[in-house]
Amino acid sequence: MSDIKEKLKTFSQDFNTKLEQYFPLPNGPEKRVVEAMKYSVMNGGKRLRPFLVCETAKLFGVSTYPTAALVSASLEMLHSYSLIHDDLPAMDNDDLRRGKPTCHKAFDEATAILAGDGLLTQAFELLSHKTLNIDANIRCELINLLANAAGAYNGMIAGQMLDIYAETAPKEENNEKLILHIEEMKTGRLIRYACEAGAILGKADMDERLAIVNYARKIGLAFQIADDILDVEGNQELMGKKLQKDEAQGKATFVSIYGLDKAKEIAKDLIKEAKESIAIFGAKAQTLQDLADFIIERQN
Numbered sequence: 001m002s003d004i005k006e007k008l009k010t011f012s013q014d015f016n017t018k019l020e021q022y023f024p025l026p027n028g029p030e031k032r033v034v035e036a037m038k039y040s041v042m043n044g045g046k047r048l049r050p051f052l053v054c055e056t057a058k059l060f061g062v063s064t065y066p067t068a069a070l071v072s073a074s075l076e077m078l079h080s081y082s083l084i085h086d087d088l089p090a091m092d093n094d095d096l097r098r099g100k101p102t103c104h105k106a107f108d109e110a111t112a113i114l115a116g117d118g119l120l121t122q123a124f125e126l127l128s129h130k131t132l133n134i135d136a137n138i139r140c141e142l143i144n145l146l147a148n149a150a151g152a153y154n155g156m157i158a159g160q161m162l163d164i165y166a167e168t169a170p171k172e173e174n175n176e177k178l179i180l181h182i183e184e185m186k187t188g189r190l191i192r193y194a195c196e197a198g199a200i201l202g203k204a205d206m207d208e209r210l211a212i213v214n215y216a217r218k219i220g221l222a223f224q225i226a227d228d229i230l231d232v233e234g235n236q237e238l239m240g241k242k243l244q245k246d247e248a249q250g251k252a253t254f255v256s257i258y259g260l261d262k263a264k265e266i267a268k269d270l271i272k273e274a275k276e277s278i279a280i281f282g283a284k285a286q287t288l289q290d291l292a293d294f295i296i297e298r299q300n
Contacts, residue, residue, distance in 0.1 A: 004290040011054070012047040018065070019073055022126065036107045036115035037122070041080045044098040048223075048291075049075050052194035053201075055287050056212060060202020067134060071142060071197050074127040078150055079190055081119035084112050086160070120150075134201070141200055149193040159186030166252040179252055180221070187227070188220030211277050215288065218274035219295050225267040226296045228253040232260060267296045 023038035025031045050072030057068040087094040087102040088109065094102050104112035126132070127143055149155045162182045169178070195216035199209045232255055254263040274292045278285045 004287065004294045007287065008046055008048070008051060008291075008294075011051050012045075015047050015050055015069065015072065016042065018069055019076065022073060022077075022122070032107070033111055033114045033118055036103055036111050037080075037118050039106060040084050040097075040103045040115060041077060041119065043100055047072075047076065049079055049190055049194040051291070052191065052216075052288075053198050055291070056195045056198025057201045058198075059281055059284050059288075060199070060204055060208075062198070062201045067132070068198065068201060070126065070132045071201065072194075074123045075146065075190065075194060075197070077119045077126065078123040078146065081116040081123070082150075082156055082160075082190075084116040084119070088112060091160075091164075138200055138203075142197055145196060145200070146193055149189040154185065155189045156186060159184070159189065162186075169252070176254075176257060179254055179257060182252070183221055183224040183254075184217065187224040188217060191220035191223060192216040208280070211280050214277040215274045215292070218270045218277065219292050222267045222270040222274070222292075223295050225254050225263055225270070226298065228255045229260060229263055229267070230300070231255075264296075271296055 020038070020042060023034055023041070025034055050069070053072040053075060054064045054068040058064070062068055083097060084103045086092055087097055088104055095105055096102060100106070102112075103115055107115070123146070124143060127146065128139065132139065150157065152158050152161070159182050162178070163186055166178060166182060192213060195212045196209065199212045204212065231253075254266060258266070271292045275289050278288055281288075
């Protein structure tokens with residue numbers, strides 16, 4: 001476990017150095033929104049999704065820099081936009097993110113909304129830029145896949161909408177099927193994109209890509225279940241945000257349906273299945289195997 005944590009830490013430090021270059025400040029007063037964008041993107045985080053892009057791409061011989069890292073930077077911008085908006089008063093109304101004031105607290109609500117919009121736009125600008133020197137068909141597939149993963153039909157926005165709906169839905173509707181649907185889309189879709197993007201960059205065949213997608217879906221759901229568990233019994237200082245909000249807000253989670261012990265059991269089963277999915281890659285996938293265990297053993 002210490003080895004994968006060290007790999008994540010080293011990757012994060014290197015990736016952050018590269019990521020910061022995408023936020024040069026304008027000279028005019030509009031620089032405030034860029035400052036807010038940079039503040040949110042550079043506000044810590046494990047860089048799990050970028051790490052997944054790069055590690056999956058490595059399975060197929062794709063180098064991290066510059067190719068996989070550029071795709072990762074695009075994804076991290078989009079992910080950060082979602083966190084800014086998720087923290088807003090109209091959504092989860094959070095004051096802290098990773099132990100620091102959320103964007104709307106550090107700046108103001110209007111600037112935070114614009115910063116989220118700016119990061120969403122910049123994500124696709126970066127993914128479509130000529131500096132990402134890849135085949136046009138692969139580029140278009142990545143753009144389409146990211147838009148779908150973030151979208152309102154079968155992606156992150158749909159998951160957020162269902163999450164809001166579940167707060168006031170009749171109790172009989174807060175069943176496993178609804179929770180699975182929420183958690184696979186809200187958190188799982190960007191994790192799936194991260195893994196699938198690496199496979200696309202590596203021109204994986206159909207069986208390889210299916211194995212990667214199965215792995216991603218399992219760890220994505222396990223990641224969200226682990227978050228639900230940490231909301232109940234995690235260390236608030238380590239988490240860097242207010243805990244025990246899910247129950248207070250009436251949110252439907254695996255913990256609220258099954259209780260802590262059963263939720264932990266489900267998460268462990270998902271990780272076992274995830275690791276089995278990528279066994280076809282042998283020793284090349286050891287880091288991804290270790291990362292799967294980290295998903296549910298992490299403390300923040």
